[in-house]
Amino acid sequence: MPVIAVLLLDGVPGHHVTTPAVCFGTADRCHPRVSYEVRLCAAPGFRSTGGPAAFGLAAPWGLDGLAELTEADTVLVPGQAVRPGGPPPEVAGALRAAADRGCRIGAFGSGTFTLAATGLLDGRRASTAPGLAAELARRHPRTEVDPDGVVVADGPFHTAAGVLGGVDLCLRLITVDHGVAVAVETERQVFLELYAEGAGAPGGPGAPVGAPVSGDGLGPTLGWLETRLDRPLTLEDIAGHAGLTVRALSRRFRAETGLPPLQYLLRVRIQRAQRLLERGDEPVARIAARTGLGTPANLRHHFQRHTGTTPSVYRAAFRSLVASLAGSGDAAAG
Structure with a gap:
């Protein structure tokens, strides 16, 4: 069963946590031949989601949940507070290791900043929320930033604005995996x-x-x-x-x-x-x-x-x- 690992950094918006589970869980429930496991993986220092209605969360996995992924699996990097210093070294290392194993990696909203800070988007096209596009381009000049926030696929990397908590990106990944009819339903x-x-x-x-x-x-x-x-x-x-x-x-x-x-x-x-x-x-x-x-x-x-x-x-x-x-x-x- 393919794993969708959602990487949780402290302050991630709550709807960015729940949307992947809703989308992939709905596809799984509505189509007998579709099967996904959604895995919540807390990064070091994760305590709770961010506003407007923060809640605590005991994620069953840490970065070890990413270490077990294979090339059939996907890592999703949701949005969080944009920090100039980038993600902690262990998070960047876990993302690079997942990419080296051939995992597909998606990021939406300000999560694209986290992915870009690893260097994995150097020389590639990427997307984020339209209001953050100029800042992403300034911080990561080696990444070609789409200003419109559409879903962009470049190799194994998929990025998007993150409308309604990343539903646009989730649906695009379901389309890639199972076709338009499954994504439409x-x-x-x-x-x-x-x-x-x-x-x-x-x-x-x-x-x-x-x-x-x-x-x-x-x-x-x-x-x-x-x-x-x-x-x-x-x-x-x-x-x-x-x-x-x-x-x-x-x-x-x-x-x-x-x-x-x-x-x-x-x-x-x-x-x-x-x-x-x-x-x-x-x-x-x-x-x-x-x-x-x-x-x-x-x-x-x-x-x-x-x-x-x-x-x-x-x-x-x-x-x-x-x-x-x-x-x-x-x-x-x-």
């Missing part, structure tokens, strides 16, 4: 079921499951956004509905969703496009209008960046998957 399970049909969450039907339910949270505004995806929305519009300044809104969104407001809005628009592609035959131009993405070209651009495939391929892959699952069910019933 995994993403559908991970993302689309965040929205409960008719749930009594704040904001009415379709509001995100897990949205804050207190009057002080963003739940009402998240529900409001979902009912207005076809309209142009600005930061000022969203802040006005939430009763916050733009700066306070950005802080609140990062604390409660892990994303800035407009990135969260884009992610919800892509999720709505996925649902429309799955459930009907509307042309791409109509879906682009209904989701607020404007033109078919704009929809294709953002859809490709967030899912690794095009709207037409997604629709075909999803329908092929549904047909195959239906066929399996008929066969079992017979």
Whole structure:
């Protein structure tokens, strides 16, 4: 069974710890031929995750969990506080040793800084969060930095912005391992079921499951956004509905969703496009209008960046998957 070892440095954001387990665990659960073991490996000095809601964690593995990896396994380096000095020597050594054994290594968000500090990205292309790209390029001039935060693969190294705790990178690795159909169904399970049909969450039907339910949270505004995806929305519009300044809104969104407001809005628009592609035959131009993405070209651009495939391929892959699952069910019933 291939191992996905998640390297935990002190202060790693909590959702960067849980997202790989959710993504790879979902792929494992939904597909009989897919099998992953997710292994949490604490680096020396690890005590707890970082904000906005830090929690302690007793990881069952240390760096010895990386030492046991083979060329069939993967190391993931999540984000953490960016420190000019780079990772501790033993962490850098463990990553270099894993690379020497042929392991695949992924890093997302500020985790790319940790990987770059080992020298493993010298002469290679890499990605990080768009807001950190210039700093990564300054600190590591021998690494060619993609400024857009897309998933970049160069040899055994895969790096990305780390949207929603690295889900973009996890889905890309699942695609590499098992193909588009498995990744599409995994993403559908991970993302689309965040929205409960008719749930009594704040904001009415379709509001995100897990949205804050207190009057002080963003739940009402998240529900409001979902009912207005076809309209142009600005930061000022969203802040006005939430009763916050733009700066306070950005802080609140990062604390409660892990994303800035407009990135969260884009992610919800892509999720709505996925649902429309799955459930009907509307042309791409109509879906682009209904989701607020404007033109078919704009929809294709953002859809490709967030899912690794095009709207037409997604629709075909999803329908092929549904047909195959239906066929399996008929066969079992017979």
